[in-house]
Amino acid sequence: MTLSLLVDNLVTILPLAVLAVWACLLLLVDAFLPRQHKGWIALLAAVGLALAMGIAVARFGFPTEAPFGGMVVVDRFSTFLTVLFLGSGLAGVAVAYDYLKRMEIERGEYYALLLFSICGMMLMGMAADLIVIFLALELLSIPLYILAAMAAHHNESLEAGLKYFLLGAFSGGFLVYGVALVFGATGTTQLFTIVEMVRYGQANLSLLLIGSALIMIGLGFKVGVVPFHMWTPDVYHGAPSPVTAFMSVGAKAGGFAALMRIFVAAFPSLSADMTTVFWVISALTMFLGNVVAIAQSNIKRMLAYSSIAHAGYILMALVPFGQAAVSRVSVASALFYLVAYAFTSFGAWAVVISLEKREGGGLALDDYAGLGRKHPALAAAMTVFMLSFTGVPPTLGFMGKFFLFRSIMEGGFVGLALIGVLTSLISAYFYLRVVVVMYMREGEPEVTSEPWLQLTVFVSAIAVVVLSLFSTPLLDWASRAVLQLF
Amino acid sequence: MLPVTYYLALSAVLFIMGALGVLIRRNLIIMFMSIELMLNAANLAFVAFARFHQAVSGQIFVFFVMTVAAAEVAVGLALIVTLFRTRHSVDVDDVTLLNG
Structure with a gap:
């Protein structure tokens, strides 16, 4: 050379x-x-x-x-x-x-x-x-x-x-x-x-x-x-x-x-064999991640299981990988979903980091009690992230799931999309529990206020809401990004 | 010249031994050795296929895999040594603070 x-x-x-x-x-x-x-x-x-x-x-x-x-x-x-x-x-x-x-x-x-x-x-x-x-x-x-x-x-x-x-x-x-x-x-x-x-x-x-x-x-x-x-x-x-x-x-x-x-x-030639494998793995991942997350009382573990569940949603996009026309849309939706997940996840983790204390303190769900009254802005941001994880409008998480499920259904995988919707419903239970604890229970949460951390929280929260209103241009970008893959 | 299937069979046996070793053995060092065995099984397959296809790139991949394995050893042994210092054990059953 x-x-x-x-x-x-x-x-x-x-x-x-x-x-x-x-x-x-x-x-x-x-x-x-x-x-x-x-x-x-x-x-x-x-x-x-x-x-x-x-x-x-x-x-x-x-x-x-x-x-x-x-x-x-x-x-x-x-x-x-x-x-x-x-x-x-x-x-x-x-x-x-x-x-x-x-x-x-x-x-x-x-x-x-x-x-x-x-x-x-x-x-x-x-x-x-x-x-x-x-x-x-x-x-x-x-x-x-x-x-x-x-x-x-x-x-x-x-x-x-x-x-x-x-x-x-x-x-x-x-x-x-x-x-x-x-x-x-x-x-x-x-x-x-x-x-x-x-x-x-x-x-x-x-x-x-x-x-x-x-x-x-x-x-x-x-x-x-x-x-x-x-x-x-x-x-x-x-x-x-x-x-x-x-x-x-x-x-x-x-x-x-x-x-x-x-x-x-x-490997599009292998789709006859691999599509089923992806289907099963994706369904299992969504199901297990969301169900086991319910049992967690530590916020880090809960978010870990939630991240497993979200991997299942993203993997959905690969199920129709043999049908070029469908997977073009589904892979673009997956890129969109990754962006939505990135904002939501970083925001939620930044809130967790604000509350975390030394020696693993401040990580239990109970430590979030009273956050809504003591630190309303932080609690509001956390609510936005939890809603986005669940997939409630008007958040990026909702748009991500919407685009993903729609593209999967175009590929003829209605059953998988249905599992996606059902598991999202299950996930509402443990995501909204955080919101309930923050607003409905009395407590004295200790929060570290630090400008960079707060910037991450609020930029993510605003992006999750505002970008969901401009989700079509973002999806367009994602679609143009995947065009050359095929 | 032996047919490529012989090499492939040997490498598959080595790979399965390595994978089982990671799953069954409880000593961290031995688990680690089993992982190296898996990588070397892949190396054997690479070399055999390189000869079969008359493609020299397969032999070059072996160097990449060996280099990466060396980097993994550096990090992995450092972690195991640190663990041994605090717990005086390299048994994976003693590493159960986080139970998931």
């Missing part, structure tokens, strides 16, 4: 390149910064994320390019996701800034690792080769294992990190073995070549099916769908809350980005 070609390729993936270099520089700056000034790292990280986001947004309309010999592809799909990942990174910095100080785990590494993990997510959105997807998944995960265990003097955090690591590495094994089998079946790992090999009948279809199933298991662990969800509640509970917030949005969106790209772009 000549130097000018390398430069050209790097310019194509400029947001990723900038962020990766920035993360390395952060580690360097951190080493020379005195302990009491670690807050500067947060600011620098935010600047880096904003810079990468600016570049990504500026390049939104650019034609599709496939640099590095077609290993990655920069199209509107990847740019859409890049903006989503960088946005969740900014939120991840905002909610962590005060929390890390309060819990006495302030370290510059948090921000550097966050940036590395986002690099992995961005690469996941761009990947056009199975081996890049494997590398991106590991780049996404390994920093998250460390982040989950960051409060290692707390046994819970260490345990969360260890569990996440073990199951993450385990699922990585499935993914890489699946990649090996797909390589054996087709002689290539490039997604677009795999399609051609299948079309010209040069692929071993049974090997391809087993390979794709193993890949699905590997990524299923990452996004936390039933039956690969066991780690989610423990890890979400034990990890420091800002890490959980970031993980529940970023890692999930990264996993779904890869699932969508792989199955829609490379």
Whole structure:
């Protein structure tokens, strides 16, 4: 590869390149910064994320390019996701800034690792080769294992990190073995070549099916769908809350980005076998996530099960992946849903972080009693998030579910859409319970008021309501983003 | 030259051994070794298929997988050592503070 070609390729993936270099520089700056000034790292990280986001947004309309010999592809799909990942990174910095100080785990590494993990997510959105997807998944995960265990003097955090690591590495094994089998079946790992090999009948279809199933298991662990969800509640509970917030949005969106790209772009020929599998997994995930969440009294665990349930809703979009016309709409709805979920989830976690105290205090549902009277604005924001999670208008969560169920029904999966509606009804019970506790019960909640945290809460709350009124342009963007996948 | 199915069968056996090892064994270090076994089973499959397809890319993937495995070892062993320092055990049944 000549130097000018390398430069050209790097310019194509400029947001990723900038962020990766920035993360390395952060580690360097951190080493020379005195302990009491670690807050500067947060600011620098935010600047880096904003810079990468600016570049990504500026390049939104650019034609599709496939640099590095077609290993990655920069199209509107990847740019859409890049903006989503960088946005969740900014939120991840905002909610962590005060929390890390309060819990006495302030370290510059948090921000550097966050940036590395986002690099992995961005690469996941761009990947056009199975081996890049494997590398991106590991780049996404390994920093998250460390982040989950960051409060290692707390046994819970260490345990969360260890569990996440073990199951993450385990699922990585499935993914890489699946990649090996797909390589054996087709002689290539490039997604677009795999399609051609299948079309010209040069692929071993049974090997391809087993390979794709193993890949699905590997990524299923990452996004936390039933039956690969066991780690989610423990890890979400034990990890420091800002890490959980970031993980529940970023890692999930990264996993779904890869699932969508792989199955829609490379494996549509397998839809006869895989559609049923996705159907069952999606239904089970929605059902189990929402039902088990009812039994939780710890807010972090409740949100963990809620995130499992939402993974089930997003997975719905993949059920019709063999019917190009339908899945074009359903994948666009899934992107929309991811945006809705990102705003809602970060907002809800920011409220949780505001109430959290040291040694795991302030996390029980009872600690939210009286919030409506003492801190009306915070309680109102939390109500908005809970309504959005449930899917009540006028919130983004409602529009997301509406678009998703509509596209699924167009594909002829009325039963699945019905399960989605029913499980949403079940979920109303535990989401609205939070609202009831906040407004109907007396209590003296202790809240940390910190500008960045409050900014995250109120920006998310306003976005959840206001963007739902302008949901058609957002869906249009999402639809244009997925056009080139097909 | 042995047919590719032989290699594939061996790698499948290794992979299943690894997966069962993670599920059955309770010692964190051994679980970790089993995960490495799964990755190496994939490596064997990659190399066998590379020869079968006469495609050198399969052999290059092995290097990627080995590098990632090394990075995972660095993080994983650090976590296990930290756990051992606080609990004086590497048994996964002792890691039950969070029960889900």
